Amino acid sequence: MVEANKYVIEMHDIVKTFPGVRALNHVDFRLKEGEIRSIVGKNGAGKSTLMNILTGIYQPDQGDILVKGQLIKPMTTEKARELGIAYVHQHSQLVPALSIAENIFLGDLLTEKTGFVNWKKVRTEAEAQLSELGLNVDVQRKVEDLSIAEKQLLEIAKALFANAHTIVLDEATAPLPKEDVQMLFDFVKRMSAQGVAFIYISHYLVEVFELCKAVTVLRDGKKVGDYYVCDLDQPELIHLISGEKVEKFHREHHKLNGKKVLEFRNVTKSGHYENIDFALNKGEIVGITGLEGSGKAKLVRGLFGLEPSAESGEVVVDGSIFNAKDPEKAINEGVAYLPRDRHGLGIVGARPVSENITLSILKRLANKLGFLNLSKEQKHVEDYIDKLGIVTPSTNQRVQFLSGGNQQKVVFAKLASTEPKILLLNEPTQGVDVQAKVEIMKIVDQLSHQGVGVIIISEEIRELVNVCDRIIVIYNGEIVKEFNTKDRNTTPEKVLMAIEGETKKK
Amino acid sequence: MKNRKVIIALLDNLIWPLLIVTIIIFNFASDKFLTTFNVTNILIHAAVLGILTVGQSFTMITGNFDLSAESSLAITALIGAWLILPSGAPNFGGDVFLPVGLAIIALLMVGVIAGWINGFLITKLKMNNFIVTLAMLIVLRGLMLVISEGKTMTGLPDSFKALGHDNLGNIPISVLVMVIVFIIAHIIMQYTQFGRNLYAVGGDPDAALAAGIDPEKRIRQVYLISGFLAALGGLMLAGRTGVIVENMGSGMIFEIQAAAVIGGISLLGGRGTMVGAFGGVLLLSVIDSGLSLMRVSSFWIEVFSGLIILVAMMIDAQKVRYSKIPSAKNETSIKEI
Numbered sequence: 001m002v003e004a005n006k007y008v009i010e011m012h013d014i015v016k017t018f019p020g021v022r023a024l025n026h027v028d029f030r031l032k033e034g035e036i037r038s039i040v041g042k043n044g045a046g047k048s049t050l051m052n053i054l055t056g057i058y059q060p061d062q063g064d065i066l067v068k069g070q071l072i073k074p075m076t077t078e079k080a081r082e083l084g085i086a087y088v089h090q091h092s093q094l095v096p097a098l099s100i101a102e103n104i105f106l107g108d109l110l111t112e113k114t115g116f117v118n119w120k121k122v123r124t125e126a127e128a129q130l131s132e133l134g135l136n137v138d139v140q141r142k143v144e145d146l147s148i149a150e151k152q153l154l155e156i157a158k159a160l161f162a163n164a165h166t167i168v169l170d171e172a173t174a175p176l177p178k179e180d181v182q183m184l185f186d187f188v189k190r191m192s193a194q195g196v197a198f199i200y201i202s203h204y205l206v207e208v209f210e211l212c213k214a215v216t217v218l219r220d221g222k223k224v225g226d227y228y229v230c231d232l233d234q235p236e237l238i239h240l241i242s243g244e245k246v247e248k249f250h251r252e253h254h255k256l257n258g259k260k261v262l263e264f265r266n267v268t269k270s271g272h273y274e275n276i277d278f279a280l281n282k283g284e285i286v287g288i289t290g291l292e293g294s295g296k297a298k299l300v301r302g303l304f305g306l307e308p309s310a311e312s313g314e315v316v317v318d319g320s321i322f323n324a325k326d327p328e329k330a331i332n333e334g335v336a337y338l339p340r341d342r343h344g345l346g347i348v349g350a351r352p353v354s355e356n357i358t359l360s361i362l363k364r365l366a367n368k369l370g371f372l373n374l375s376k377e378q379k380h381v382e383d384y385i386d387k388l389g390i391v392t393p394s395t396n397q398r399v400q401f402l403s404g405g406n407q408q409k410v411v412f413a414k415l416a417s418t419e420p421k422i423l424l425l426n427e428p429t430q431g432v433d434v435q436a437k438v439e440i441m442k443i444v445d446q447l448s449h450q451g452v453g454v455i456i457i458s459e460e461i462r463e464l465v466n467v468c469d470r471i472i473v474i475y476n477g478e479i480v481k482e483f484n485t486k487d488r489n490t491t492p493e494k495v496l497m498a499i500e501g502e503t504k505k506k
Numbered sequence: 507m508k509n510r511k512v513i514i515a516l517l518d519n520l521i522w523p524l525l526i527v528t529i530i531i532f533n534f535a536s537d538k539f540l541t542t543f544n545v546t547n548i549l550i551h552a553a554v555l556g557i558l559t560v561g562q563s564f565t566m567i568t569g570n571f572d573l574s575a576e577s578s579l580a581i582t583a584l585i586g587a588w589l590i591l592p593s594g595a596p597n598f599g600g601d602v603f604l605p606v607g608l609a610i611i612a613l614l615m616v617g618v619i620a621g622w623i624n625g626f627l628i629t630k631l632k633m634n635n636f637i638v639t640l641a642m643l644i645v646l647r648g649l650m651l652v653i654s655e656g657k658t659m660t661g662l663p664d665s666f667k668a669l670g671h672d673n674l675g676n677i678p679i680s681v682l683v684m685v686i687v688f689i690i691a692h693i694i695m696q697y698t699q700f701g702r703n704l705y706a707v708g709g710d711p712d713a714a715l716a717a718g719i720d721p722e723k724r725i726r727q728v729y730l731i732s733g734f735l736a737a738l739g740g741l742m743l744a745g746r747t748g749v750i751v752e753n754m755g756s757g758m759i760f761e762i763q764a765a766a767v768i769g770g771i772s773l774l775g776g777r778g779t780m781v782g783a784f785g786g787v788l789l790l791s792v793i794d795s796g797l798s799l800m801r802v803s804s805f806w807i808e809v810f811s812g813l814i815i816l817v818a819m820m821i822d823a824q825k826v827r828y829s830k831i832p833s834a835k836n837e838t839s840i841k842e843i
Contacts (some may be wrong), residue, residue, distance in 0.1 A: 018509075037626035287705065306716065323561045329717040337716065345716040359706055359717040362699040370698040402510065 005149045006033045006332070008166050008197050009054065016049055023049040024060070025221045031166065036188060036196045038208040038229075039220035040241055042433035043404050047201050050218070051168050055087045056080040084369070086159030087168045092151045096144035101126035103143055104158060132159055134190060149180030153187055154413070168195045185211050203431065205234055219243050240433050249468050251445050253486055256281045258326035260316075260323075261453040262422050264299075267313035271299045271476040276313070280422065285444065285454040287464035288472035290499055291373045296457050297340065300424040304337040318421055331360055334421035336409055338428055340457075342404070346411040353392050354381040356399050357413045359479030384413040388443055405436025412443055423447060425456045429463065441467050461492045473498040517825045528789060539799055544830050546678065550746065552791040553578075553680035554739045556784065558758070560691045561735030561766045563783045564728040566766055568721075569693070570628065571706040572732040573639040575739075576758040577646035578620045580750075583740035584650050586613030587659045587750050590666060600658040606665045609649065614737045620646065621733020625726035643759070648652045651752055659750040670730075670745020673704025680742045687735065688796070692780040695775035709776025738775035760815055769820035774826055785795050790814065 002384050009031040013462040016024040022044045039047045052058040055063065065084045080087075090506050094103050097413070102109075105124045109117045126139040135157060143151065152169070159167050169188075188198055188211065202208055208215055209229050217224040218242045221228055224240050227335050232240075262280040267273070273295035290296045301307045303315060305324035315322045317333055327337070337344030347356055358365060358377050365377050381395050389408045392402055399410055415423060426445065429437040444467065445482035456463055464471050471483040473495065481498040483490045532539045558575050565572045576692065585594075589609040591599025604612065627638045670680050695701035703724050706714040711721040744750055769786025771778030793814065797807050 035565045304716075326720065327716050330722060331718040340718055344710075345712045348706050348713050348776065350774070351705055354512070355702060355705065358713070359719070360701070362702055366699040370700055372697055372699060372702070 007031065008033050008067065009068040010064075010069075011050070011054060012066070014050065014053060014065075015061045016053060016058060017061055018214070023221050024053070025224045027063075027221070029054075029216060029223070031199065032190050033129070033165070034197055035200045035214070036192050038200045038201060038202065038207060038215040039214040039218060040205070040215055040237070041201070042241060042435065044219040045218040045241075047218055048170070049221075051087065051170070051199065051201065054080070055085055055168065062126040073172060084163050084165040085168070086156075086162070087163035088152060088155045088159060088164070089170045092143070092148075092155065094143045094151060098140065099140050099142055100130075100146075100154060101139035103130065103154065104139075104161065106422060107178060108476065129161060130157060134187070140474060147180055149184045150183055156187070156191070160191065165195065166199070168201070170197045170201050181207065181210075186381075202414075203433070205237055208237075209234065217241055217411065219317070231407050241432055246381045248404075249441045249445075249466060251441070253469060254283065254449060256284050256469070259418075261318055262455075265314050265316065266309045267299075267315060268309075269298070269302065269310045271303075271477075273310075276474075276479060277478065278472060278482070280343060280453040280455060282421075282451045282453055283448050284470070285448050285456065286467045287456045287458060287471040288445075289461060289469035289471060289495065291462060292459075294474045295477035296474045297426055300337065300426060300455060300457055304424060305333060306337070311355045331418050331420075334419075336360075336415035336420035336423050338415055338419050338423070338425045340432060341430070342407055342411060342425040346398045347407055350398060351408055352396045353385070353390070353399055353402070354378065354395040355383055356410050357381050358416060360414055363416045374446045375383065380417065381413075384417065388413050389439060403436075405432040405439070406430050408436065408440060409443070412440070416443075416447060420452060423442070423452050424457070425454065426457045427456070427460075428456060429460065437463070459499075465492050465495065471495055475499070475501045509676060510671050513719075513828050514825060516585040517821055517828070518753045518770050518789060518796060519782070519791060520821060521782055524768070525785055525789045525792065528792055528796070532792065532799070534628045535796070536799045539796060544799065546797060548788075548791045548795045549681045550786050553678065553684040554746070555758070555761060555765060555791060556684040556787040557687050557739040557742065558762045559769075559783050559787050560687050560780065561732035561739075561778060562693070562697075562762045563766045563769075563771045563778065564704065564731045565725075566771045566773065566810035567600045567704050567775060568725050568728050569711065569780060570635045570728070571639065571723060571763065571773070572624060572635070572729065572736075574620065574624060575760055575762060576641045577650070578617050578736035579743065579758070580756070581620075581646045581650045581653075581739035581740075582613040582617045582737035583744040583754060584654055584659070585616050586610060586666065586752050587662055587742060588653060589613075590663060591659060591661060597653065597661045598630070598659045602654075606663055606686055609666070610741060613741060614664060617733040617735075617737025617740070618730055619733070620736070621729040621731070624733070625729035628729070629722035629725050647756070654752055655751070657754050658752070661749070662744065662748055662750075666741075667745035667748060670742035671748070672745075680746065683738070683742070688780055688784050694723060694782055700724075700727075705776050712776075732790050760811065761790055764799040764811075764815045764818045766823050768814070772822050773819075773823055774822075777825070787816075 007030050009029070011027070011029040014024050014027045027046065027050060029050065039050065041047050051081070053060050053075070056077040059074055067073050067085070067108045070470065072079060072083065078156055079145070079496045098106070101123050105122055110121045110125060112118050123139055130137060135153065143154070146154065162258065192198060196228060200208070200211060212229055212475065213248060214226055214228050215237070218227050219241065259282045261277045264278055267276040276299060288299070298345055302309050305326045309323055317335065320335060323337065326331060330337070343349070350361070354377065359382060362372065365380070366372050378395065383399045385392065385395065388409045390413065391406050399407055399460040402410065428444065429440055432440065456464060456468060465485055468485055471485060472479055483495060508821070538544055558579065562572060562575060573651065586609045588600040589604040589612055590603045590606060592596040593599055593601045624642055625634045626638055628635050631698070670684065672679050674682060674759060697702070701825070703714065703719045706719055707721040707724045716722050743755060745820065765786035766783050767773060768789060769784065770782030791811065800835065
């Protein structure tokens with residue numbers, strides 16, 4: 001049994017200053033053996049800095065770190081590893097092209113005296129070690145074929161083989177599919193019962209409530225406190241995180257004039273989605289939700305021309321048949337798309353805010369010879385910075401230096417600049433903090449008031465229920481249910497049930 | 507945070523203090539350094555280098571590069587001369603006797619075609635840009651040997667040599683052309699839709715695509731530009747030296763890349779300006795001239811050229827380091843814990 005009250009990690013009075021910012025201000029943190037603790041806070045609250053100090057990546061300006069009661073000074077990444085502290089990142093440190101077994105023995109392959117690798121032994125050893133942890137998997141599967149949750153399991157397993165007793169699970173930038181979360185959490189709980197402590201960093205408070213007993217709240221580099229999750233509800237925790245009462249955004253439904261701006265007519269792409277048939281009205285916000293891989297994202301990516309379009313059926317935009325082969329054409333036809341991966345498709349980090357905002361409308365700012373009207377551009381950019389409340393020191397600031405929420409607003413400014421008729425949003429509030437989420441939803445609301453038809457692809461059901469007029473649930477590529485949010489019977493729980501395929505089974 | 511921005515701004519503009527310090531040092535080392543004669547020589551050296559650096563910068567800003575530029579330069583000059591000159595010693599031409607004007611147009615076309623092939627292979631067949639342009643570098647150099655049979659062509663007509671050889675008043679035409687090319691490139695990059703697209707494509711091709719830009723089309727276009735400018739450089743170099751030798755421009759690609767990178771054009775793509783690249787071209791030309799004036803042995807000049815490339819790449823690597831957001835940096839800095 002786990003010995004109670006034995007601290008594996010004690011961090012005392014940690015101070016860390018980066019030029020211009022006090023990232024951590026006299027922070028204390030203690031973790032008991034076998035405990036699952038969450039650290040929460042807004043972007044920039046100091047969560048990652050604290051963990052980077054714990055694992056020796058950064059050196060604190062002040063403060064002590066004790067591991068199992070022993071003062072460690074200085075902490076280095078090597079020492080952290082030796083002492084059994086592991087850092088599992090969202091971005092996998094595994095080698096994708098190699099198998100699970102090869103990844104487990106990476107750098108220490110079991111070789112014969114002749115110097116050749118004994119592959120059979122590698123496989124059986126890997127299988128044996130994993131099954132000891134209760135994981136029965138085909139160790140010959142390639143890591144690139146694993147889901148995110150499976151990769152995380154593997155990384156935790158690797159850390160455990162290296163005798164880790166404290167594992168930091170860094171912030172999931174994407175919500176995992178429900179069953180994967182369950183699998184991951186079950187495993188974490190089982191390991192914790194055996195005495196392994198976990199530090200879980202996440203924006204997804206629902207998961208925090210589900211997994212952890214206690215939570216440490218950081219705000220602006222200071223510790224707000226440690227709390228048992230049973231003493232809190234979600235709004236209270238949000239309040240602690242932001243320090244101010246977060247105004248809860250609830251959208252007023254405005255009257256729609258019933259003019260269709262987008263129609264899917266029996267759109268099918270076999271293997272991805274089938275017989276998709278629905279209409280989007282002017283000024284309407286429709287949420288499309290479903291499990292990861294249900295086809296919801298493929299549908300909008302196909303519409304925007306980022307993927308080969310549907311095989312049969314037709315899409316009608318504003319009364320005429322629409323078939324965009326590439327984004328350029330889609331944008332010209334009045335369709336704008338907010339990608340799920342802001343860093344991959346949304347922003348050009350190395351270029352200034354101004355160039356990012358006008359990237360899709362350069363044609364409009366240029367004369368016939370392609371010369372840009374720079375003063376017109378500057379005015380446009382200032383307009384949108386003002387309208388969307390983008391916080392940036394200047395229009396020349398490189399976007400990579402803005403916070404996540406402001407980067408997302410820059411992407412919104414770019415989309416809104418094209419004056420779209422239809423706005424496709426793929427997980428618009430992913431990886432931004434609570435405050436920014438509300439602001440972003442307000443922007444979406446404003447656009448809908450101007451008559452833009454909006455489709456939100458999301459797995460954050462509460463948010464969809466708050467913001468959308470209707471919610472469409474896709475399961476296995478087919479529309480299985482539609483909810484009207486004006487209907488009081490539409491609750492997040494019911495939507496969730498539909499997402500998991502309840503209607504399908506009946 | 508603030509600090510990092512200052513460091514990046516410094517690294518981006520490092521070329522100018524470097525250039526000034528270098529000039530001051532050479533001026534102390536040799537009293538002949540800042541004479542009209544020597545400055546003119548520096549600029550003439552900068553002319554061909556500059557034109558090729560502009561082409562290279564276009565490709566680099568889109569996140570590519572064109573290693574074949576030096577071979578394009580050589581083979582275009584060779585083909586131009588071959589189309590004009592009679593066969594047999596000492597000309598070794600092709601007995602085509604094309605008028606000079608047509609021959610020049612033809613040689614520029616050859617450069618454009620070489621660029622088109624590069625762009626086609628990279629974007630349509632999705633081949634790696636390093637391998638494609640490296641192969642093209644070797645193929646074009648080989649073709650040059652096939653056509654010339656390793657012989658040196660001489661006796662180029664004056665009209666063919668004019669661009670690289672003649673003066674307009676006191677100023678060499680080649681220098682004027684180089685400056686004009688830089689000004690046009692600068693205007694394109696800073697004030698046109700095309701230039702903005704190039705920065706976006708190099709900064710993040712996926713984001714550019716999602717913003718309605720066709721990254722592959724832009725990449726094909728910059729290779730056309732690079733091929734054209736390599737041919738223009740070839741014409742100028744042929745005019746300056748008056749002969750076509752089989753190793754013409756050989757090894758120049760390193761100088762070209764070093765000039766662009768030290769001038770702030772990043773190998774990462776999406777970063778750097780033509781003004782900076784111009785500074786890079788001046789710096790390399792100044793160093794080349796200064797070392798010769800100081801009678802440094804050509805062996806040591808080799809060593810210095812290598813060091814300059816190392817310094818350029820080092821600056822670029824630091825830029826990459828400081829551009830990364832801290833969390834991203836952590837992810838790469840720790841391997842397995």
